[in-house]
Amino acid sequence: xxxxxxxxxxxxxxxxxxxxxxxxxxxxxxxxxxxxxxxxxxxxxxxxxxxxxxxxxxxxxxxxxxxxxxxxxxxxxxxxxxxxxxxxxxxxxxxxxxxxxxxxxxxxxxxxxxxxxxxxxxxxxxxxxxxxxxxxxxxxxxxxxxxxxxxxxxxxxxxxxxxxxxxxxxxxxxxxxxxxxxxxxxxxxxxxxxxxxxxxxxxxxxxxxxxxxxxxxxxxxxxxxxxxxxxxxxxxxxxxxxxxxxxxxxxxxxxxxxxxxxxxxxxxxxxxxxxxxxxxxxxxxxxxxxxxxxxxxxxxxxxxxxxxxxxxxxxxxxxxxxxxxxxxxxxxxxxxxxxxxxxxxxxxxxxxxxxxxxxxxxxxxxxxxxxxxxxxxxxxxxxxxxxxxxxxxxxxxxxxxxxxxxxxxxxxxxxxxxxxxxxxxxxxxxxxxxxxxxxxxxxxxxxxxxxxxxxxxxxxxxxxxxxxxxxxxxxxxxxxxxxxxxxxxxxxxxxxxxxxxxxxxxxxxxxxxxxxxxxxxxxxxxxxxxxxxxxxxxxxxxxxxxxxxxxxxxxxxxxxxxxxxxxxxxxxxxxxxxxxxxxxxxxxxxxxxxxxxxxxxxxxxxxxxxxxxxxxxxxxxxxxxxxxxxxxxxxxxxxxx
Amino acid sequence: xxxxxxxxxxxxxxxxxxxxxxxxxxxxxxxxxxxxxxxxxxxxxxxxxxxxxxxxxxxxxxxxxxxxxxxxxxxxxxxxxxxxxxxxxxxxxxxxxxxxxxxxxxxxxxxxxxxxxxxxxxxxxxxxxxxxxxxxxxxxxxxxxxxxxxxxxxxxxxxxxxxxxxxxxxxxxxxxxxxxxxxxxxxxxxxxxxxxxxxxxxxxxxxxxxxxxxxxxxxxxxxxxxxxxxxxxxxxxxxxxxxxxxxxxxxxxxxxxxxxxxxxxxxxxxxxxxxxxxxxxxxxxxxxxxxxxxxxxxxxxxxxxxxxxxxxxxxxxxxxxxxxxxxx
Numbered sequence: 007x008x009x010x011x012x013x014x015x016x017x018x019x020x021x022x023x024x025x026x027x028x029x030x031x032x033x034x035x036x037x038x039x040x041x042x043x044x045x046x047x048x049x050x051x052x053x054x055x056x057x058x059x060x061x062x063x064x065x066x067x068x069x070x071x072x073x074x075x076x077x078x079x080x081x082x083x084x085x086x087x088x089x090x091x092x093x094x095x096x097x098x099x100x101x102x103x104x105x106x107x108x109x110x111x112x113x114x115x116x117x118x119x120x121x122x123x124x125x126x127x128x129x130x131x132x133x134x135x136x137x138x139x140x141x142x143x144x145x146x147x148x149x150x151x152x153x154x155x156x157x158x159x160x161x162x163x164x165x166x167x168x169x170x171x172x173x174x175x176x177x178x179x180x181x182x183x184x185x186x187x188x189x190x191x192x193x194x195x196x197x198x199x200x201x202x203x204x205x206x207x208x209x210x211x212x213x214x215x216x217x218x219x220x221x222x223x224x225x226x227x228x229x230x231x232x233x234x235x236x237x238x239x240x241x242x243x244x245x246x247x248x249x250x251x252x253x254x255x256x257x258x259x260x261x262x263x264x265x266x267x268x269x270x271x272x273x274x275x276x277x278x279x280x281x282x283x284x285x286x287x288x289x290x291x292x293x294x295x296x297x298x299x300x301x302x303x304x305x306x307x308x309x310x311x312x313x314x315x316x317x318x319x320x321x322x323x324x325x326x327x328x329x330x331x332x333x334x335x336x337x338x339x340x341x342x343x344x345x346x347x348x349x350x351x352x353x354x355x356x357x358x359x360x361x362x363x364x365x366x367x368x369x370x371x372x373x374x375x376x377x378x379x380x381x382x383x384x385x386x387x388x389x390x391x392x393x394x395x396x397x398x399x400x401x402x403x404x405x406x407x408x409x410x411x412x413x414x415x416x417x418x419x420x421x422x423x424x425x426x427x428x429x430x431x432x433x434x435x436x437x438x439x440x441x442x443x444x445x446x447x448x449x450x451x452x453x454x455x456x457x458x459x460x461x462x463x464x465x466x467x468x469x470x471x472x473x474x475x476x477x478x479x480x481x482x483x484x485x486x487x488x489x490x491x492x493x494x495x496x497x498x499x500x501x502x503x504x505x506x507x508x509x510x511x512x513x514x515x516x517x518x519x520x521x522x523x524x525x526x527x528x529x530x531x532x533x534x535x536x537x538x539x540x541x542x543x544x545x546x547x548x549x550x551x552x553x554x555x556x557x558x559x560x561x562x563x564x565x566x567x568x569x570x571x572x573x574x575x576x577x578x579x580x581x582x583x584x585x586x587x588x589x590x591x592x593x594x595x596x597x598x599x600x601x602x603x604x605x606x607x608x609x610x611x612x613x614x615x616x617x618x619x620x621x622x623x624x625x626x627x628x629x630x631x632x633x634x635x636x637x638x639x640x641x642x643x644x645x646x647x
Numbered sequence: 648x649x650x651x652x653x654x655x656x657x658x659x660x661x662x663x664x665x666x667x668x669x670x671x672x673x674x675x676x677x678x679x680x681x682x683x684x685x686x687x688x689x690x691x692x693x694x695x696x697x698x699x700x701x702x703x704x705x706x707x708x709x710x711x712x713x714x715x716x717x718x719x720x721x722x723x724x725x726x727x728x729x730x731x732x733x734x735x736x737x738x739x740x741x742x743x744x745x746x747x748x749x750x751x752x753x754x755x756x757x758x759x760x761x762x763x764x765x766x767x768x769x770x771x772x773x774x775x776x777x778x779x780x781x782x783x784x785x786x787x788x789x790x791x792x793x794x795x796x797x798x799x800x801x802x803x804x805x806x807x808x809x810x811x812x813x814x815x816x817x818x819x820x821x822x823x824x825x826x827x828x829x830x831x832x833x834x835x836x837x838x839x840x841x842x843x844x845x846x847x848x849x850x851x852x853x854x855x856x857x858x859x860x861x862x863x864x865x866x867x868x869x870x871x872x873x874x875x876x877x878x879x880x881x882x883x884x885x886x887x888x889x890x891x892x893x894x895x896x897x898x899x900x901x902x903x904x905x906x907x908x909x910x911x912x913x914x915x916x917x918x919x920x921x922x923x924x925x926x927x928x929x930x931x932x933x934x935x936x937x938x939x940x941x942x943x944x945x946x947x948x949x950x951x952x953x954x955x956x957x958x959x960x961x962x963x964x965x966x967x968x969x970x971x972x973x974x975x
Contacts, residue, residue: 024682091837093818094811096864103682105862117839124841231679245692246699250728258725260692260843289691289723299680301691303726314699338839352844355699413844420848422838 022098025231028107028122028155030115031132032142036163040132040201041095041108047208048097048223092118101227115142116371116385117338119149120425124411127231128157130222135164135174135198139181145371147182151189152334152387152427154404157229158194161222166200170213188374195229197222235298236406238606239520240264241325241399242318243354243409248303256287256303257312262354262408264320266304267295271321274310275399280321281306315356317399325409326522327397332366332429334403336387339416339423343382343390349423351394353412358396360414365390382424389429402430405521430555455540462542466500469640470539472564473632475548476557476611477574478602479589480581482620483548486574490629491546499640502538504531505548519606525556532560539564544640552602554609561614570635571615580621683871686863690717691724692843693822693859697804698724698731700847701855704804705762705797707975708734710746711922712868712879713808713860718753719877720859721806732806733760737793737975739785739924740767741903746922749880764796781905784927790974794830797854804847804855807975812864816967822861828852830973856975865920866945873938885918885936896929920945 031037095106107122109115123129129150133143150158160182168174175198186194197206198217205211208223220228245259266272270283285305286293296302304318312318319325337343343362351360368379368388382388403410414424463469473490475483484505491503506527510517514530517523528551538545551557561569582590589601602608611617616635618628680688697704706721708714721730736750754761766785769775774795775788797805811818821837823845838846847855860868872879889900891910898904900912903926917930918941935944966974 021681021683023679024685091819091834093815094862095818096812096862098864098866103864103867121839121841246695248725248728254727256727258695260688287726289687289726299685299688301688301695301724350848352846407842411842411844413841413846415846415848420846420850422840422846425839425841 022101022103023231024103024105025128025226025229026105026107026126027128027130027226028109028119028126029130029132030109030119030122030146030149031163032134032137032140035132035134036201037108037132040130040161040163040199040207041106043201043204043207044106044223045095045097047204048099092122099223099227104226116145116149116336116387119146120153120336120338123149123153123155124425126153126155127234128159128226128229129155130159130161133160133162133178133182135162135168135178138178139185141372143182144185147186147189148369148371148374151186151192154192154234154407156192156234157231158192159222159225160194160196162196162198163201165198165205165214166203170198170200170205170211172214172216175217193229195219195225197225234407236263236408237298238264239323239325239401239406240266240270240320241354241401241406241409242266242304243356243399244312244314244316244318245355246314247312254305255309256285256305257318258301258303259355260301261296261298263298263406264323265295265297266302266320272306272318273321273324274312275317275319275324275327276397277311277316279310281308281310283307315354317354317356319399322518323520324518324523325399325401325520328394328400329397330363330391330393331398331400332389332391333412333426334369334387334429335382335390335414335424335426337382337384337424339421340384341416341423342384343414343424345380348417350415350417351392351398351412351426352415353398353400354409356396356398358394358398359417360392360394363391363393390426392426400428401521403427404430459540459542462540464643466542468499468544468642469568470542470544471568471570471636471639472535472539472545472547473570473572473636474551474557474560475546475572475574476551476615478552478581478608479550480584480586481574481576482584482618483550483572483574486572486618486620486625486628486632487546487548489625490632493629493633494544500541500543501546502543503546503548504535504538506531506550509534521553524552528553528556528560532563535560536563539568544636550602550608552606552608554611557611568639570632570639571611572632573611573615573617575610575617575619576621683867683874686860686867687720687723687871689862690720690859693845693857694721694724694806696823696845696847697806697857697859700845701804703800703802704732704806704857705735705800705802706730706732706806707793707808708736708750708761709808709923710736710742710750710880711808712872712883713810715753715877715879716863716868716871717806717808717859718757718759719875722757730757730759733762735762735764735796735800735802735805737764737789737796738766739789739926740765741785741901741925743880743882743899743922743925745880745882762796762800764792766792769795781907783905784924786924786927787969789924790830790969790972793975794973797830802854803849804857806857806859808860809856809858809975810860810863810865810868814966816970820858820861820970822858823847824856824858825849826854826856826973830854832856832971832973834967834971866942869938869942869945873942880922882919882922883941885916885933887914888917888930889913890915890917890930897932898927898929899925901925 029037029041093108095108097104107126109118109122131143131146133139162175162178179196197219198214199206199222201207205213206221208221210221241262241264242259243262244257248256248258266283266286268283268286272281272283274281283304284307286296287303288296288300335343345362345364348359348361351358365379365382366389367376368382368386370377371387379388399409401409410428412426413422414426416423459470475487477483487503491501494501509531514527517527528549531547531549535545535547557571616632706717708718718730721732725731734754766788769788769792770777775791778784809817809820811820819834821840824832825838826832849855889912890897891900891906891912893910897915897917915932916934918933918935919928919930921928933944935941
């Protein structure tokens with residue numbers, strides 16, 4: 007039976023990458039024709055398929071084939087001449103294999119495009135050159151940006167009907183660009199095409215010598231697909247427990263993000279139990295480490311009660327465990343989403359009940375405005391607050407799409423009713439962990455201080471201020487802060503120095519290094535700084551504080567003219583040479599993950615911060631530069647008599 | 648000594664980029680998977696979802712290359728346990744002998760449970776009516792037999808080897824495809840599938856069809872068979888066979904086919920691109936006798952693999968109509 011023995015050498019299979027893209031356009035923009043053209047010109051259409059559509063369209067005698075018929079698969083679609091549902095198409099070139107999710111542009115449009123976009127590396131938005139940028143085009147761009155598609159191609163079609171005029175192309179490019187400024191749509195590429203005539207689809211057009219960019223196909227083949235995978239935060243939702251006998255207990259699942267290695271210390275959620283990775287089994291055998299997207303079976307060094315829906319994460323990088331969070335929801339069901347109704351939520355491999363606590367607002371996808379609303383109708387998008395029966399282990403969608411996404415299921419009909427994207431910093435942590443409500447509850451009223459800061463400042467003889475040092479580990483933040491504090495102290499100022507290690511040993515002991523925990527860490531630090539500030543101190547804070555948003559949150563706690571941000575930085579070689587806490591060494595050896603500036607993101611400040619380059623600046627010079635900004639703020643005041 | 652360098656502008660690269668530029672060892676970079684690795688991973692993930700979400704799933708096994716790849720994936724997905732799904736074969740009774748021999752050998756080797764739904768028995772029981780004449784086929788009868796068998800064994804999920812590139816109605820199919828209590832598919836009312844979240848919820852009496860190979864093409868299947876060294880029936884390799892030519896399709900000179908008077912039997916060197924019921928599966932003239940040669944032939948082919956399937960040629964929407972009723 008086995009005919010493999012006929013080949014005494016392993017057959018040669020060319021290794022190619024997979025690119026998934028989605029196409030969107032309004033009715034009659036020529037999207038089906040474009041796909042038909044792409045398939046036809048790349049020789050991915052077979053003769054019997056062509057025969058069939060020729061027969062159907064009666065096109066044989068007209069000398070041209072209706073390429074749109076290739077993509078309309080259902081009888082009703084061919085009869086009505088429209089595309090009803092997402093269709094998947096496949097073609098390959100020697101460089102890449104392509105999966106197209108072709109999403110129809112009419113009613114049901116939002117639901118279909120969100121579906122197609124949820125797995126796409128790239129989106130092609132089609133615009134009819136005669137009509138220009140329509141409401142639909144804006145929606146397409148908005149959804150691509152919402153779903154975090156890293157690459158956008160705007161194909162401006164039907165150029166043949168406008169005599170291939172460059173001015174029209176430029177005008178549409180300008181219109182689209184000015185709209186897209188309000189979004190975060192990734193890289194945008196504009197290509198003038200005629201799908202019907204085949205201009206700039208596969209072959210470079212002779213009609214548009216003014217265009218020297220790539221054809222659509224060559225762009226698809228060569229575009230650098232920015233990695234959507236998160237390599238930093240290890241998240242392993244247990245999918246299935248494999249237990250063939252008493253001796254083997256393995257946890258099967260797909261690594262959503264991050265990497266795992268033999269010997270890693272892990273935490274199992276929600277039990278919060280510790281264990282160590284003792285084996286990593288892939289479908290092709292045992293390995294020492296594995297990364298995002300790989301389906302593996304993990305074994306632990308000790309017996310734990312683990313089942314589907316639990317999550318295995320690293321000891322030093324635990325996601326937020328939340329029972330209440332805000333999410334952007336795209337509603338896909340004819341019964342509107344309503345406050346107070348219960349749904350089933352599927353998040354990673356975990357399912358639980360969820361109730362919609364409130365609807366913050368609906369997005370008008372055309373104007374991008376937020377509109378107060380009590381319900382969300384089919385194909386509408388809005389922000390809602392969900393409360394779940396069991397905690398979910400979440401990250402913001404834009405940091406980690408795998409742990410930032412979920413679907414809502416109507417429990418009465420079992421239908422998938424909505425798709426959700428978790429909003430950054432929205433999670434109210436599960437009560438079992440750090441018990442901090444995300445917002446002030448209505449029972450807490452702001453009390454004026456018994457003795458005002460102004461009085462304390464007069465008593466102290468100077469004004470209060472906050473100097474916030476931000477930068478990666480080893481840049482020199484704490485060194486500068488210490489020298490500055492000594493100088494201030496000697497000149498008679500009241501000071502307090504806060505630094506990351508100090509707080510992490512006490513107040514913030516229960517926080518790790520996940521984006522959510524980093525955020526909470528900085529939030530607490532900001533509040534502590536505020537107490538010292540209100541006491542009239544000059545508060546020097548030395549924190550990596552990698553995220554711009556978090557620093558802004560802290561800044562907003564203080565009067566604008568009392569907060570001084572200092573960005574301390576130097577060359578990577580210097581960091582590694584200094585390495586005061588041997589963190590870079592550990593990271594290079596793979597013993598430490600999520601080191602800011604190494605394998606974890608640092609968002610450098612812009613104009614809001616004073617910048618100190620510790621490669622080129624002596625300590626005294628840096629201090630005098632900071633002092634020059636600080637002394638006018640904290641100027642001495644004479645005591646009232 | 649005026650090297651004070653303090654500026655408030657933005658002109659810094661972020662540190663991650665700086666690491667890459669500095670040539671120092673930066674964070675670990677993982678290679679993007681090849682297309683076959685990505686497809687295998689997707690298939691394994693879907694199979695594990697089936698095992699987790701359903702109580703009595705079963706794998707539809709035809710003896711064709713797609714269902715053989717499915718069994719291979721199931722073996723890999725549950726190592727060291729092996730394939731946990733029983734195999735379900737809807738047997739038209741009009742088989743190529745090689746198919747049945749291959750099936751039985753595979754079941755013996757893997758120790759899987761085999762469930763057979765027999766069209767012949769259904770005909771004898773009067774559940775279905777045999778077609779007659781030269782165009783007679785048991786293809787349409789399979790739907791009833793399949794649904795009866797699922798019901799008899801309480802199967803809540805049937806895993807199939809269907810691929811979206813095969814046929815235009817299949818291009819609209821979901822990974823997790825819901826079937827109502829009558830086993831019917833409602834193509835205009837399918838559940839959206841987002842990210843890797845598959846909704847397998849249903850009411851009692853309903854079932855799911857799950858297609859882990861949805862995103863594979865014929866070429867992917869062949870390349871995967873080659874790289875994984877998967878055994879396949881000899882019918883796929885070129886061999887001498889007695890055939891008849893009916894409207895351009897080479898059909899096996901099978902005892903199950905009634906010949907038209909003017910059809911003559913000739914011997915040709917052929918191979919099969921798909922394997923199904925012997926009465927409706929056409930062969931292609933081919934000298935491809937190794938996987939390398941088959942891959943080269945598939946790459947050069949200008950006809951789809953189902954172009955030789957008689958069952959699809961009955962009408963423009965033949966597949967859609969059959970699928971709505973509960974076909975594979």
